[in-house]
Amino acid sequence: YNQNLNEDSSSFELEESELPGMEKDWMIARKQSNGKYKVTLKYPDYFPIQRFCSDSKTRFKLQQAFDSKCNDVNAPIIEELVQLRSEKAKLLGKKCHSDHVLEVRVAKSSENVQTFLKTLSKQLQQLHDDDIKILLKLKEEYYIRIREEKEFGVDENLVKEYFPVNVVVQGALDIYQELLSLKCPTLQSVGQNDQSVSVNATITEYI
Structure with a gap:
């Protein structure tokens, strides 16, 4: 399973217009002879795009590919693994694999884990809501800038030149x-x- 992920060589050839916001050195390292940019699903390519690329379509495209990487070969492996774990747990008299592995741990059972996670989820809900508000605010500020540039012709970098x-x-x-x-x-x-x-x-x- 992990070997398949490590050996995956999936890549995309993207136009410069699909990679706005990416650093110059990052772009130079991936530029091909045809003028396009080769982007793989390896961490040095994937994570910078998710952080710095301002094109949401490009980020979404890479995220979909990253999350489904090696599905064709790894999905059967996962299915077989889950089936074998379930069979082993039942042979040992347990309801499921989780109960089997938790028996010797602090939680003791999957029911205790579920109770803990539900309690933790309630306690973290306010923090989650606060984070969402912050992210939405950042997104709002980003689109306000885009609107100012498109509708009113306001370019912040150009304006700065008049205010040294x-x-x-x-x-x-x-x-x-x-x-x-x-x-x-x-x-x-x-x-x-x-x-x-x-x-x-x-x-x-x-x-």
Whole structure:
């Protein structure tokens, strides 16, 4: 069973347009001579796509293939294994395989395990609901950005070019100084680990 999974060589050839969000080095390593990208179901290919690819169709396609990997050869093996375990348990006077293996463990029986899992499920339900809310919020923010780009032509990366850090910081300091009657001169003789960092003092102006 495991050998079949380890030796599986299933792969897909995907277009660049099907892999938005993937890192440049990852893409370069998989680019073929025909311009497409070879993606296997091995962990170094599968998990980065599930984490970084922003095309849900590509993620779904890979997930379906990953979850059904080697089904044609491994399904009969699993069926035979389940049947043999069931027969062994009944020969030993047990209701099922679970009762047989749990007899020498803390749980003792499959009924105890089911009770424990149901109790745990109830206790974790609120955490589950909270996680779902967070994920939906992230998804909402993602689609808001997509809508802004498509309907209003708002490109965040392009907008950033018109608001360099030094201009934004100075603008914020100017407003701060005017509203609160403060002065925020830049300190030149302060030791910084990064020379791109500027340090400003705050001086109160008494009127």
